[in-house]
Amino acid sequence: MSTTTTLIDLNSHSPSRSMASPGVLPPSSPLHRLSSFTSKSSGNVTATKSSTTAPTSSTSSPLDAFASDPIFSAFLSPSFSSSRFSSAALTSNSAASRAETLQEAIQTLDRHLRSEVLSRHSDLLSHLSSLRHAETSLSSLRSSVGSLGSSLKQINSSISEPRRTIRDHTVQISNLHSAAELLAAAGKMVRMCRKLRGVVGDENGYERNSKVDLAKAAEMHREIEVVYEEQGLNGISVVEEEFKWLSGIGNWLRSQAMDTVEKGMDESNQNDIWCGLQVFYNLGELRSTVDALVNKYKAIGVRSVSSALDMKAISAASMGGGYGPGGVQRSGTPQIGGGKRAGDALWERMAKCMEELHRIVTAVWQLQTVLSKKRVPFTQVLFLHEVWQEGDPLLTDRVWEALVKSFANQMKSALTASSFVKETFTSGYPKLSSMLENLLDRILRDTNVKGILPALTLEGKDQMVAATNVFQTAFLSQCLSRLSDYVNSIFPVSNRGSIPSKEQISRIVMRIQEEIEAVKLHGPLLVLVLRVISKVLFLLSERAEYQILTGPEARQVTGPVTPSQLKNLTLCQYLQEIHTRISTTVSALLTEHQEILSAPLGSIYGVACDSMTTLFQAMLDRLEACILKIHEQDFGVQGMDAAMDNNASNYMDDLQKSTIHFRTEFLSKLLSSSSRTETICSRLVRGMASRVLTFFIRHAALVRPLSESGKLRMARDMAELELAVGQNLFPVEQLGAPYRALRSFRPIIFLETAQFGNSPLLRDLPRSVILHHLYSRGSDELQSPLQRNKLTHLQYSLWLDSQGEDQIWKGIKVTLDDYEMKVNARGEELSPVHSLMLQMGSAMIESALR
Structure with a gap:
């Protein structure tokens, strides 16, 4: 009791607490005695007083005091670990003392617990009495709940029987109502079937009216099907018999409508197509039917493309219906001797394939056109929107995409699987291209109707053409190879100065003309071939330029023609022939086609001129040197002797001799007397003749002094010049401005100075x-x-x-x-x-x- 009293005094500020010194526990307090640990060091026991004091406030709990106590605070720490505490106690030298201290602390805690219970004794007793009163109340409530449950059971037994009766009667009424509806629906369906029999003329079940209104019958058929499905009439024997007949009528209507649609598509009869589509719309099967038709025609087209390139069938046809001994070789090449027949069979099958593709595309376009024209009667929505959604490909696009894909795959497969097809289509690519162009043009022409989308777009057309690009590339490569090899053979790089024969030049021109003629009617292919020919002509001009000979032999003009000059003259004539003949061939083409060969022909023209540049420049220098001697002639002399001298001046005599020599040795080999058209050589000679007249007029104007006798001599020299140029170089009448200037200068020198201002000769x-x-x-x-x-x-x-x-x-x-x-x-x-x-x-x- 003394311990309990002491604890109570500590927590309630008893008078004994006031007697102690402030902040110090009584000496007899157990908390005071246990406030420090006893430790032993070096064999001596030293007592350490705890700084923890008893709480001074009545509101403080014992736990507050424990928190500051050196013993209990360790156990209240969130990081307390029993293992660490035990380990520390065992490793110290005061383990027994610590155990004794902990034992005393446990006793102190027990006393505190007893003190707490005693201090709250009255409260605990009041709570205990409240529990007893609650238990009594619960006992009385349990009996009341049992009484309420028995009352509910009695009420449930009283109302369940009427409820069951009402439910059964309700089910009976519902069944009777359903049966009445089924009977009414069945009767309605039987009556509708009877009416449909009258429409289709199938009263006896065997004969049908050939002029039946299929659209009306389809509409009635759909209505009967809706009644059957919505009312759930399956399982009724009478109805099932009628529905079996109805299914047969539906199949008959679909067959008749499909025949009408396909007939209209094949014969381009849009009315028949519409009549058939109306039947399927009334049957509620328009979308599925259109999809089936599109897929059917796609399949036909794909089979047609595959069949056209079936080498076994081609070989069988070329062998008269049988494969013959050995059949088709592994490389896809026909038997020996059957190549021509197989090639003809291949082209024949390709022609049939093109016809079939045209029929398929135009048929689907007819179907699409009808769908885009007709509208649903009540909603006015186009029937096309019943089978097509915005953003989806059109019917013709779906078919064309499948055909292009199949055609491209077959072409690619034929290129690698059959050397015969590869060779046939490569060498005969213009024919293959012509077939494709004709097919595409026919489709565009036959489907070009105002207000209606055509069956093909430009993109779709390019896709089909691109499917044969492998053969187009091979064809162009062969063309380039053939022409380039021939150019390299007649103009070898290893032998400079080697001039081909005239026959070789004619042959290369003929080959180029043949290449142009083979594709003349194929616009896109013609452009590609002309580009190939352009490369060949550039190569030809490059090789010909390499053959031009230079050096002193090529420049001399005083002696006879040298071998080097003769080769250059011959090369110029050959290039002139190439330029003239190819220009004539190209002149029949369109302007854009002519422009493709404009640069290479200009290159050939330039090389032809370059081959004669050295010679013509030497001749012109010689003639100009003769004219420059005009200034050595004395035109200022006066007197009758000078005026009456009819001899040509010395410089003019040299010029005449030079022109005669040039004509005999050089120009006669360049200019053809039979040619009436202007050629490269004639242009060169014409340019030289014009320069001679212009050069003479310039230096005749520079003559000073010029007497009256000198004017007469100069007039005679001009006449001699005109004669020498006209006879030996070029007809002066065709020189234009230089000749007119010469003719005007002659009277000008005799004109009075005062008359110059108004003279028309100027x-x-x-x-x-x-x-x-x-x-x-x-x-x-x-x-x-x-x-x-x-x-x-x-x-x-x-x-x-x-x-x-x-x-x-x-x-x-x-x-x-x-x-x-x-x-x-x-x-x-x-x-x-x-x-x-x-x-x-x-x-x-x-x-x-x-």
Whole structure:
């Protein structure tokens, strides 16, 4: 009791607590005695007083005090581990002391528990009395619940029998109602079947009216089926007999409608197609029927493509119906001797396949067209939307996609599986391409109806053409190989200067023409072949350019023609023939086709000119050198003897001899007297002749001084020049502007200076020529640009070649300004030629600006 009292005093602030010193437990308190551990060290026991004091507040629980106690706080820690605590106690030197201390702490806890129970004794007793009262109340409630349960059982037994009776009667009424509905529906179905029998003329079950309204019968058939399915009439014997007959009528209607649709598709009769489709729509089977039709025609097309390339069947047909000994070889090649017949059989089967594909596509297009025209009577929705959803491929697209896929697979398979088909289709690709083009054009033409989508799109057309690209590539490769090999054979790289024969040149031209002629009617293929020919012509021009010979032998023009020059002349003629004949062939083609060969033909033209460039430049240099000697001739001499001298000038005599020599040794081998068309060689000669006339007029204008006797000599020289050029080089009448300039310059030199301004002769002469000629009419003090810059006639001529009329006028204007300054400095009057030249120079500038 003393311990319990002490605990109560500690927790309730008894008077004994007030007697102790504040914050210190009484010495006799067990908590005080157990507030420290006793430890032994070095054999001595040292007592350590705990700093833990008893709680000073009545609201504090013992646990608060335990939390700060050195003994109990370890056990209250969340991280307390019994194993670690035991291990620490056993490893220390005071294990027995700790065990004694823990025993005392346990006793202290027991006392605290007893104290707690005693302090709450009255509360525990009150709770115990409340439990006893609750148990009494529960006993009385149990009896009341039992009484209520027995009452419910009595009520349940009283109402269950009426409920069962009501339920049974309700089921009977429902069954009677269902039976009445079944009887009514069965009667309705029998009556509808009887009515349908009258429509189809099948009263006796055997004969049917051939002119029956299939659409109406299909509509009645569908209504009967709906009644049968919705009312659940299966199992009724009378109904089953009628439904068996109804199924037969349905099959008959489908057969009749399908025959009508297919007949209309094959004969392009849209009315028949619509009549048949109306039957299937009334039967509720429009979508499935259309899908079946599309799949059927797809299958027919796929079988047709496969059959066309069946080498066993082709070989059997070529052997007269039997495979013969050995049949088709493993490589897909017919037997020896049967290649031509097999090839003919292959092309015949391909033609039939194209016809079948055309029939299939146009038939499906007819079906699609009817569906896109007709509408549902009540909703006005197109029948096409009953079988097709937005975003799905159209019927024709579905069929065409299957046909293209099958065709492409068969072509690819034939390329690898049958060397015979590969060779036939490669060499005869223009024929295969023609078949495809005809098929595609026929389909587009036959399905081109205003307001209706065609059966083919451009993409679909390209897909079918692309299916044969493997053979197209092989065909073009063979074409390129054939032509390139022949070009390499006649123009070998290893032997420079080797010129082919005329027959070889004719043969290469003929082969090119044959390649063009074979594909002339196939637009896309023609473009590809022309591109191949373009490569061949570039190769030909490259090889021909390699054969051109250069060096001193090719440049000499004073002696007879050398072997090198003869080879170059022959090469130029051959290239000219190639250019002329191929240009003639291409001229019959369209402009876009001609443009493909424009660059390679230009390359051949350029090589032909290059082969003669050295020779013609040497001849032209020789003729220009003869003309430059005009300045060595004295045209300023006066007197009757000079005027009456009819002999040609020395320079003109040299020029005439040179032209005769050129004609005899070179030009006669280039120009054909029988040719009336302008050729590469004739253009070269024409250019040289025009240059000679232009060069002569330029230097004749530069002659200074020019007396009246000199004018007569110059006129005779011009006549001799015209004769020499016309007879030995080129007809002067066909030279155009240079000839007109020569004809105008002759009277110009005799024209009075005052008449220059209004003379019509000036229109055919360059203003620079007239200005240079006017220097000869001025005083010696009026120097020409040639004299002022101290240039030779050749140097000044080269400068004139590189300048335009405006730059030439600037050089002339400087000399006129110098002359004007000198004369004005002396106070003298300017020559009339000065003002005329200024006037003509201003007009020349205005003309250049325009």
